[in-house]
Amino acid sequence: RKEVEQDPGPFNVPEGATVAFNCTYSNSASQSFFWYRQDCRKEPKLLMSVYSSGNEDGRFTAQLNRASQYISLLIRDSKLSDSATYLCVVNIGGNKLVFGAGTILRVKS
Amino acid sequence: EPEVTQTPSHQVTQMGQEVILRCVPISNHLYFYWYRQILGQKVEFLVSFYNNEISEKSEIFDDQFSVERPDGSNFTLKIRSTKLEDSAMYFCASSDTGIQQFFGPGTRLTVL
Numbered sequence A: 001r002k003e004v005e006q007d008p009g010p011f012n013v014p015e016g017a018t019v020a021f022n023c024t025y026s027n028s029a030s031q032s033f034f035w036y037r038q039d040c041r042k043e044p045k046l047l048m049s050v051y052s053s054g055n056e057d058g059r060f061t062a063q064l065n066r067a068s069q070y071i072s073l074l075i076r077d078s079k080l081s082d083s084a085t086y087l088c089v090v091n092i093g094g095n096k097l098v099f100g101a102g103t104i105l106r107v108k109s
Numbered sequence B: 001e002p003e004v005t006q007t008p009s010h011q012v013t014q015m016g017q018e019v020i021l022r023c024v025p026i027s028n029h030l031y032f033y034w035y036r037q038i039l040g041q042k043v044e045f046l047v048s049f050y051n052n053e054i055s056e057k058s059e060i061f062d063d064q065f066s067v068e069r070p071d072g073s074n075f076t077l078k079i080r081s082t083k084l085e086d087s088a089m090y091f092c093a094s095s096d097t098g099i100q101q102f103f104g105p106g107t108r109l110t111v112l
Helices: none
Strands: A004-006 A011-014 A019-025 A032-038 A044-050 A055-057 A060-065 A070-075 A084-091 A097-099 A103-108 B005-007 B010-013 B019-024 B031-037 B044-050 B053-057 B065-068 B075-079 B088-095 B107-111
Touching (some): A004 A084, A011 A019, A032 A060, A032 A070, A044 A060, B005 B088, B010 B019, B019 B088, B044 B075, B075 B088
Antiparallel strands (some): A004 A019, A019 A070, A032 A044, A055 A060, A060 A070, A084 A097, A084 A103, B005 B019, B031 B044, B031 B088, B065 B075
16 A cells, blocks of 8 residues: 555646545554645645644645544635645654655646 | 755766755754655655754665765755666755755756
C-alpha cells in the first residue's frame, strides 16, 4: 500500500464549482498533515495544515479523520487560478514529509 | 515575505561530473531539507539537517550525496559522479519548528 494515496484526476470543473479531494495515508503514527499546491514545474507551496477539528482558510476547508486515516480538501467557488496539482502531504515523524502523487485540478471558464 | 532561494535554476552536467546545488534558507529557520522530483513523479525526501548534522536521510541519499552548511546562510547539496537517473528537480526547504516546511523554487538538474 502506498504511504500517501490520492486520486490523480484530472478534475475538470467550471468556475464557481465546489470540488473535493481525498487522500488516505498508511502510517497510523503520522503526526502532521498538509495540503500543498504545485503549479507546473514549480515548487510545492504550502496551502494549509490539516487538523482533526477541521480548519478553513477562505474558500478552502481541510479535514482530518485519524480513525480512517483520511484527509480531505474542499474548494468552494473555484477560480481559474485554482488550477494546479494538489499534493496531500504527511509528516510521519522525524520531520520527513511524505508526498502523495497529487490530484490535478483544472478550472475552466 | 521571506523565502527560500536556490541557485542555479538550471544545471546541465555530463555524467560522472560533480555538481553542487545551493540554497539559502529563510533566515531564522533551523531545519533544512532536500527533496527531489523526477519529471512526472512525486516529490521524494532526500535528507534533513538540524544543528549542523544530518537528522534523517532516505534510501536515495547514498554515498554519492552529501550536504553541508558552509556558513551561516548557505545550505548545499553535493552530488558526486552524477548519473543519468539523477536528472530531476531538486528542492530545498526550511522550517523554523520542523513542522511546516517552505520550499525554494528548485534547481533543475540535467545529466547528459
